[in-house]
Amino acid sequence: VKEPISPADGDRGRTISEVARVADVSPATVSRVLNGDPRVGADYRARVTAAVEQLGYRPNRLARNLRKQRSAAIGVVISDIENPHFSEAVRAIEDLAFKRGHPVLVCNTDETPEKERAYLEMMMDERVLGVILSPATPDDPVIGEVLDSGIPIVAFDREVADPRADAVLADNIRGARMATERLIAGGHRDVAYVGGRREVETGAERLDGYEIAMRRADLEPRSIDGGFRTQVARAAVLELLRSPTPPSALVVANNLMTLGTLEALREAGVRVPKDVALVAIDDPPWASLVAPALTTIGQPVRRMATDAMELLLERAAGRDQSRRVVHPMELHARDSDRKASR
Amino acid sequence: VKEPISPADGDRGRTISEVARVADVSPATVSRVLNGDPRVGADYRARVTAAVEQLGYRPNRLARNLRKQRSAAIGVVISDIENPHFSEAVRAIEDLAFKRGHPVLVCNTDETPEKERAYLEMMMDERVLGVILSPATPDDPVIGEVLDSGIPIVAFDREVADPRADAVLADNIRGARMATERLIAGGHRDVAYVGGRREVETGAERLDGYEIAMRRADLEPRSIDGGFRTQVARAAVLELLRSPTPPSALVVANNLMTLGTLEALREAGVRVPKDVALVAIDDPPWASLVAPALTTIGQPVRRMATDAMELLLERAAGRDQSRRVVHPMELHARDSDRKASR
DNA sequence: CTGAAAGCGCTTACAG
DNA sequence: CTGAAAGCGCTTACAG
Numbered sequence: 001v002k003e004p005i006s007p008a009d010g011d012r013g014r015t016i017s018e019v020a021r022v023a024d025v026s027p028a029t030v031s032r033v034l035n036g037d038p039r040v041g042a043d044y045r046a047r048v049t050a051a052v053e054q055l056g057y058r059p060n061r062l063a064r065n066l067r068k069q070r071s072a073a074i075g076v077v078i079s080d081i082e083n084p085h086f087s088e089a090v091r092a093i094e095d096l097a098f099k100r101g102h103p104v105l106v107c108n109t110d111e112t113p114e115k116e117r118a119y120l121e122m123m124m125d126e127r128v129l130g131v132i133l134s135p136a137t138p139d140d141p142v143i144g145e146v147l148d149s150g151i152p153i154v155a156f157d158r159e160v161a162d163p164r165a166d167a168v169l170a171d172n173i174r175g176a177r178m179a180t181e182r183l184i185a186g187g188h189r190d191v192a193y194v195g196g197r198r199e200v201e202t203g204a205e206r207l208d209g210y211e212i213a214m215r216r217a218d219l220e221p222r223s224i225d226g227g228f229r230t231q232v233a234r235a236a237v238l239e240l241l242r243s244p245t246p247p248s249a250l251v252v253a254n255n256l257m258t259l260g261t262l263e264a265l266r267e268a269g270v271r272v273p274k275d276v277a278l279v280a281i282d283d284p285p286w287a288s289l290v291a292p293a294l295t296t297i298g299q300p301v302r303r304m305a306t307d308a309m310e311l312l313l314e315r316a317a318g319r320d321q322s323r324r325v326v327h328p329m330e331l332h333a334r335d336s337d338r339k340a341s342r
Numbered sequence: 343v344k345e346p347i348s349p350a351d352g353d354r355g356r357t358i359s360e361v362a363r364v365a366d367v368s369p370a371t372v373s374r375v376l377n378g379d380p381r382v383g384a385d386y387r388a389r390v391t392a393a394v395e396q397l398g399y400r401p402n403r404l405a406r407n408l409r410k411q412r413s414a415a416i417g418v419v420i421s422d423i424e425n426p427h428f429s430e431a432v433r434a435i436e437d438l439a440f441k442r443g444h445p446v447l448v449c450n451t452d453e454t455p456e457k458e459r460a461y462l463e464m465m466m467d468e469r470v471l472g473v474i475l476s477p478a479t480p481d482d483p484v485i486g487e488v489l490d491s492g493i494p495i496v497a498f499d500r501e502v503a504d505p506r507a508d509a510v511l512a513d514n515i516r517g518a519r520m521a522t523e524r525l526i527a528g529g530h531r532d533v534a535y536v537g538g539r540r541e542v543e544t545g546a547e548r549l550d551g552y553e554i555a556m557r558r559a560d561l562e563p564r565s566i567d568g569g570f571r572t573q574v575a576r577a578a579v580l581e582l583l584r585s586p587t588p589p590s591a592l593v594v595a596n597n598l599m600t601l602g603t604l605e606a607l608r609e610a611g612v613r614v615p616k617d618v619a620l621v622a623i624d625d626p627p628w629a630s631l632v633a634p635a636l637t638t639i640g641q642p643v644r645r646m647a648t649d650a651m652e653l654l655l656e657r658a659a660g661r662d663q664s665r666r667v668v669h670p671m672e673l674h675a676r677d678s679d680r681k682a683s684r
Numbered sequence: 685c686t687g688a689a690a691g692c693g694c695t696t697a698c699a700g
Numbered sequence: 701c702t703g704a705a706a707g708c709g710c711t712t713a714c715a716g
Contacts, residue, residue, distance in 0.1 A: 407708095
């Protein structure tokens with residue numbers, strides 16, 4: 001075969017064999033030194049290190065990947081990187097991955113089973129080291145296939161059905177309950193809930209938390225479906241406000257719906273917190289900038305992301321028992337929930 | 343060598359040779375069919391397709407990468423994915439990349455030369471198909487090394503010094519000029535500019551635009567350094583407001599500094615637009631939610647990202663002339679710039 | 685502790 | 701149009 005496969009760039013040292021020749025050792029020894037094999041003698045090690053230095057050699061990762069049948073990359077499969085919740089998570093994941101030399105592949109599913117499946121198949125094709133997954137479809141069979149293929153999965157934010165996956169979660173029930181109880185404690189009795197998809201763990205749990213708080217206070221739960229999306233929430237809240245008995249307070253279940261809710265309140269000329277008080281779940285950067293500043297219940301996203309990376313790397317390193325970490329949510333008390341004025 | 347390299351998962355068809363055996367053709371033919379080589383006869387093609395189907399075969403990308411000395415992945419090197427400007431860009435890039443089967447590697451440099459260099463080296467090690475780069479250091483020599491190694495670069499937002507790179511830019515001079523002129527037209531004479539790093543193209547250009555507008559109106563430019571960062575801008579604006587002659591209007595050069603500026607104004611009890619009018623550059627999702635809604639000048643980020651991907655893929659496909667696309671910026675007229683009340 | 689050799693699974697120049 | 705064969709650059713079981 002005489003085709004010029006490698007474009008023969010003279011600048012960077014090219015193969016492990018060249019290094020071996022310069023160091024006057026075998027390629028195997030070079031590989032061992034590069035991978036920190038402790039058995040290599042000090043003299044050999046020194047010769048190899050010098051040759052690597054001299055040639056400016058960098059290992060060919062593509063060759064390494066093929067040999068090991070594994071890439072060093074980590075897949076992050078989320079619904080949407082534009083959602084500040086996920087931007088923050090990806091950022092924290094990437095910081096850790098970078099320190100350890102792992103590239104990060106970002107995948108947006110838009111909560112659709114089709115894209116989720118396609119991306120998980122891409123992760124299998126790329127034979128990534130592991131996947132951090134905030135699942136749209138927690139029981140999709142492709143998740144089992146990924147695990148079968150030897151790729152560990154850490155569920156982030158939402159559990160997956162397969163027990164072999166690790167999970168890093170927030171205590172959504174208690175979070176939503178805290179939000180609701182805070183409004184009740186402020187004197188509100190008609191607290192409505194702007195929620196989302198029941199099928200998704202997070203949505204179901206937050207609704208549960210809200211309902212528990214209401215029932216314990218002998219109040220009637222009243223929830224509307226904002227679909228976890230800005231525009232759906234906007235329409236739903238607009239309709240809620242038109243009802244004969246509009247609520248005096250709202251718990252909104254995520255930051256996208258909070259955006260929609262704020263738009264709806266503004267359009268309807270309803271003032272916060274005077275006409276309607278509000279506690280939002282999620283704590284995006286703009287929460288303190290809108291007027292009034294929003295009281296929120298947020299997940300400790302950075303710590304959760306750090307945990308997820310650690311679990312993933314442990315798993316890739318061989319741990320076989322799956323683990324599950326639950327973080328408490330955090331209250332950010334600001335101005336949108338002030339007491340009912342009665 | 344008898345080590346069990348492939349974990350022998352029975353579920354998925356495994357190699358091209360297996361497909362070849364089932365289809366009763368050579369592996370070369372299977373490869374050709376899989377890669378759409380038009381020379382393969384219809385009968386052979388049909389047999390291969392059937393065998394692929396039957397075995398549920400998926401090509402091993404790792405082997406393909408090694409053979410081609412190229413990965414299909416695309417690197418996106420930006421300052422920070424948490425900045426909504428870049429979240430939006432990454433999202434748009436990823437949507438296109440996904441359609442064509444390219445994984446996307448996301449890299450945050452935090453505007454530091456060290457991280458930028460480390461990531462660009464990672465991109466070389468991974469032999470990515472191409473890099474979309476918003477450079478912290480437009481003249482870093484490593485950029486030339488990347489291009490030398492045959493990896494195309496598309497500069498995004500900011501130019502790079504090497505003329506072999508393509509570029510997708512916004513017309514920052516005109517954008518900042520528009521912002522400034524709008525305030526001047528509204529009756530403001532003391533319009534200050536909250537800007538950032540002169541070294542970076544974008545910062546220099548926006549400042550130029552501001553100064554041109556001021557000079558043409560016979561007004562004295564007055565700019566402060568917000569370092570392109572939230573907290574730096576907050577401090578700088580706080581100081582500006584303490585001056586004996588605080589400005590009556592502000593042009594803020596990016597969304598992070600706008601966040602800091604709004605904080606500062608709030609802390610100082612300065613009302614917008616009554617006490618100080620404001621036009622912000624960048625149009626983040628929360629621009630219409632703060633009170634008052636911000637008048638902004640935004641880049642058409644999605645179109646720019648789409649262009650960047652197209653340029654990159656063209657380049658990877660062989661175009662050798664570099665190209666440069668400049669997009670006009672867009673005005674989003676809202677409430678923060680209302681006329682001076684005099 | 686070190687080396688020779690095999691092989692990961694593709695793609696493609698070459699021959700026919 | 702098709703196949704046999706080489707080779708991309710590593711890693712690692714095996715032998716010594």
